Amino acid sequence: DVKVTQSSRYLVKRTGEKVFLECVQDMDHENMFWYRQDPGLGLRLIYFSYDVKMKEKGDIPEGYSVSREKKERFSLILESASTNQTSMYLCASTLGQGSTPNQPQHFGDGTRLSIL
Amino acid sequence: AQSVTQLGSHVSVSEGALVLLRCNYSSSVPPYLFWYVQYPNQGLQLLLKYTTGATLVKGINGFEAEFKKSETSFHLTKPSAHMSDAAEYLCAVTFSGYSTLTFGKGTMLLVSP
Numbered sequence: 001d002v003k004v005t006q007s008s009r010y011l012v013k014r015t016g017e018k019v020f021l022e023c024v025q026d027m028d029h030e031n032m033f034w035y036r037q038d039p040g041l042g043l044r045l046i047y048f049s050y051d052v053k054m055k056e057k058g059d060i061p062e063g064y065s066v067s068r069e070k071k072e073r074f075s076l077i078l079e080s081a082s083t084n085q086t087s088m089y090l091c092a093s094t095l096g097q098g099s100t101p102n103q104p105q106h107f108g109d110g111t112r113l114s115i116l
Numbered sequence: 117a118q119s120v121t122q123l124g125s126h127v128s129v130s131e132g133a134l135v136l137l138r139c140n141y142s143s144s145v146p147p148y149l150f151w152y153v154q155y156p157n158q159g160l161q162l163l164l165k166y167t168t169g170a171t172l173v174k175g176i177n178g179f180e181a182e183f184k185k186s187e188t189s190f191h192l193t194k195p196s197a198h199m200s201d202a203a204e205y206l207c208a209v210t211f212s213g214y215s216t217l218t219f220g221k222g223t224m225l226l227v228s229p
Contacts, residue, residue: 004159033216040125042221043206058216090159102148102167102210105217107159 006091006108013115019078021111023091030096032074033105034066037088049074050096081115088112118143120209122220130228135194137223139207149190150208151181166190202227
């Protein structure tokens with residue numbers, strides 16, 4: 001089974017801090033994704049990456065950046081945390097462009113981030 | 117742009133009753149469709165996915181979904197609800213080789229004894 005591991009289940013940070021959320025997958029997947037999930041808004045894509053050192057903006061990239069130095073690891077960075085970034089963050093991975101588009105994404109258990 | 121609409125943010129059923137969760141998509145090209153389930157404070161787990169050719173798709177935990185191109189729908193059903201089915205259900209669609217998913221806003225299924 002694919003394992004996607006997010007470094008923290010719960011995290012509390014202060015406004016203005018730089019926050020790092022880490023995600024590691026063990027199935028050699030090319031594509032990795034970061035979403036945030038908010039009540040009434042569903043899952044929204046922040047950033048994704050289809051290869052090492054490659055990144056693409058999703059629907060809501062403002063206030064976030066990402067890093068992918070190794071294939072298995074995809075980090076989400078909140079440059080200067082704000083209260084409106086309090087949310088559930090989910091990481092996912094899937095096979096790359098050479099595979100058929102119906103490959104499912106595999107999700108981690110999420111990080112519930114609170115910015116005070 | 118692709119989009120997904122899930123009708124009803126909450127659906128309540130009694131244990132043993134039929135479960136029907138609705139999902140409609142908008143697309144001008146053939147879609148690839150997924151249903152995921154999310155239990156409280158957990159990530160998403162794949163229930164089933166639509167692969168071209170088979171309009172009735174069977175998934176885990178007794179769920180199934182039927183792809184109806186004429187209605188642009190992919191509704192999720194289960195003949196008899198169980199208490200353990202209480203969770204949030206999310207429908208998602210993709211069209212591209214990058215596998216970028218667009219999710220509906222989710223439907224919370226509540227099961228009463």
